[in-house]
Amino acid sequence: MTVPPDRLVEALRAAMKENERLRGLIAQAGEPIAVIGMACRFPGGVRSPDELWRFVAGGGDAITPFPTDRGWDISALTCFGGGFLHDAADFDPEFFGMSENEALATDPQQRLLLETSWEAFEHAGIDPRSARGSRTGVYFGVIFHDYGYRLRPPPPGIDGYAYFGSAGSIASGRVSYTLGLEGPCVTLDAACASSLVGLHLAGQALRRGECSLALVGGVSVLATPELWEETTRHGQGLAPDSRCKSFAAAADGTGISEGVGVLLVERLGDARRNGHPVLAVVRGSAVEQSGATNGFTAPSSASQERLIVRALADAGLAAADVDAVEGHGTGTPVGDPIELAALLATYGRGRPAGRPLWLGSLKSNLGHTQAAGGAGAVIKMAMAMRHGVLPRTVHVDAPTPHADWSEGAVALLTEAVPWPDTAGRPRRVGVSSFGANGTLAHVILEQDQPPPADAAAGDGTAGRAVDRLVVPWPLSARSAPALRAQARRLLDLVTERADLLPADVGFSLATGRSAFAHRAVLVADDRAEFLRGLTVLAAGPPESTDAALDGRAGAGLVLVLPGGGGWGLGTGRALADAFPAFGAEWATLRGALTGAALQTAPQVALQVALCRLLESWGVRPDAVVGHGAGEAAAAYVRGALSLDDLRALLAAGARSASPGCRVPPGTANVLVVGRDEAGVDIPRGVRSWVLLPPGRAEIRAVTEASATLYEWGQAVDWRAFFAGTGARRIDLPTYAFQRRRYWLEATDPGPTPAPGLPAAPGVRR
Helix, strand or coil, X not given: CCCCHHHHHHHHHHHHHHHHHXXXXXXXXXXXXXXXXXXXXXXXXXXXXXXXXXXXXXXXXXXXXXXXXXXXXXXXXXXXXXXXXXXXXXXXXXXXXXXXXXXXXXXXXXXXXHHHHHHXXXXXXXXXXXXXXXXXXXXXXXXXXXXXXXXXXXXXXXCCCHHHHHCHHHHHHHHHHHHCCCCCEEEECECECHHHHHHHHHHHHHHCCCCCEEEEEEEECCCCCHHHHHHHHCCCCECCCCCCCCCECCCCCECEECXXXXXXXXXXXXXXXXCCCCCEEEEEEEEEECCCCCCCCCCCHHHHHHHHHHHHHHHCCCHHHCCEEECCCCCCCCHHHHHHHHHHHCCCXXXXXXXXXXXXXXXXXXXXXXXXXXXXXHHHHHHHHHHCEECCCCCCCCECCCCCHXXXXXXXXXXXXXXXXXXXXXXXXXXXXXCCCCEEEEXXXXXXXXXXXXXXXXXXXXXXXXXXCCEEEEXXXXXXXXXXXXXXXXXXXXXXXXXXXXXXXXXXXXXXCCCCCEEEEEEECCHHHHHHHHHHHHCCCCCCCCHHHHCCCCCCEEEEECCCCCCCCCCCHHHHHHCHHHHHHHHHHHHHCCCCCCCCHHHHHHHHHHHHHHHHCCCCCCEEEECCHHHHHHHHHHCCCCHHHHHHHHHCCCCCCCCCEECCCCCCEEEECCCCCCCEECCCCCEEEECCCCCCCHHHHHHHHHHHHHHCCCCCCHHHHHCCCCCCCCXXXXXCCCCEECCCCCCCCCCCCCCCCCCCCCCCC
């Protein structure tokens, strides 16, 4: 049987297409995951990844006595205290659309996840509001629910919020709902392994295409001292001084702490295509269970060995390819030697001479932050890879003698060391988290090494030509106090960092932050002018009536094109050089509108090109009107005239019937696309701005005009404004939440419950 050639060609094409599809699926199934944003709160006053790094690099110790503002009876406790979020009760309910009663009923863990999720997007340079409707997953570890004890029975006014305020499932669901995220949404309880298990599951979901981004993390805030009480009663290894002496000879028990850590993750290829920062790459991960050991909470060295081997296989790496491990390291005399034995038997074998595996633990600085521990360890090691330093593990008198260190090449970080030379390959580190329920998790991180072609500027241009001297710094907030606080934060950063380029700051503010009703835009051409503007804005009067602070939203915009002329010789040349959208339209009109009879052509060409420039920045007026030659220009901008019609009208010397023009009724904002407001009838109470006033440099004038429109509440596409500048995303302060204390005070109607049982309704703990 002979098959026609065209059928063979068709079959071959189909086979090639199927092979290409299968190759894509195989590549996607093994694609690394990028960490693109991070946020955290940890003991010691740590409120950001940068602050965590400074705290750890400085050998910080976050352990303090028990808090005195939670209503706890700590008379029976024998340990010193722990690592606490002393401001865990503080929250900004208005920002997240919550009433005060709902905030009071909502577990502080949920509130912290809301704040840090928002900050993780901002840290990635992503406007959090832009994620609404996206396939973004949420995987949060939440293992404590004792704030709910204070809600039984619910006090008056919060009874309608009690369940949703304390249910673990709501912790992740509330974030998805508030931010409008439509990917998988899961609250995990894998004990202390929860946040790393979440990272493992999120990576799988990303590779399967179930989501395009994912928030991953964990939170632990204790609303009662019951965990300390229970552990003390059963003698389960609390250190008397509440400090974790990880892998040390002096290890005498763990220290209980609080914290929250959130990561924003994405497929590595997508992160590079989208221009998102790659803070660390998740090369591989594994999750195991200890199974039937010699005790329910007893760790198993053999299980931990299998876990590490599986994670290395998932990453396609050998043990010697990993430089360091951030250990679980709770500081117990039993658990640490078992963990160390597994590390010696895996990472400690087959290493080059003089290249030990370096071992440390964040718990030595912060204590055991439980559900947040894995996320905190990832943040710490992402920062360590960035800075090229392995920080020391504190509270180590000597390495533990309860393990045979000669079994492998593993060295404890008793002092900070420079990251070992990796001979051109990425820096790599393993991170472990082990749950008291037997769940084990291990991930392998590496430093990003993008191909040279991917090192593009943040605005999408491949070069680095930040030569537009005048740039805007747009700031916004939900309230005037928050806007001033935002300015203070930025002022502190810019004062400290003289190396920051104004264009990078402006681009990062403009493209990575949400636009709210209260707005201010600083326009300047040097650092000193920006510092002066920030100082004024940060110290603004409490009840300012300035448009930049009062939050008035624009109720319509009219562009007015007057016909008075007055344009100087050469007007427009600087704009044409700086803004391609202006230059292209200006060149077209100047070429088409030539001839001695077209005396008003230069003015019309400028006005039309300015309107097109505003359009390219996303400005969409409700009406465009004019008088004199400006009336013809306005008609052309509206699409009522063709270019030929416009030329004919100008050649005929057409004039409008009236010497001026009136702004349409109901207008709130007027932008005069001209030199002054002559001939423009602007009603009282209408805000107006002249686009190119005499004596003002063109680029500064149009930048200030766009800033004014933004302050009025108009939408401005700042990314388009910065296109071609080579401006890059940089780390900037996140939103300045306006927090107040929300902590449900309990009463004492009855005795303390038996060990392990919930408190009676209203018991003051």
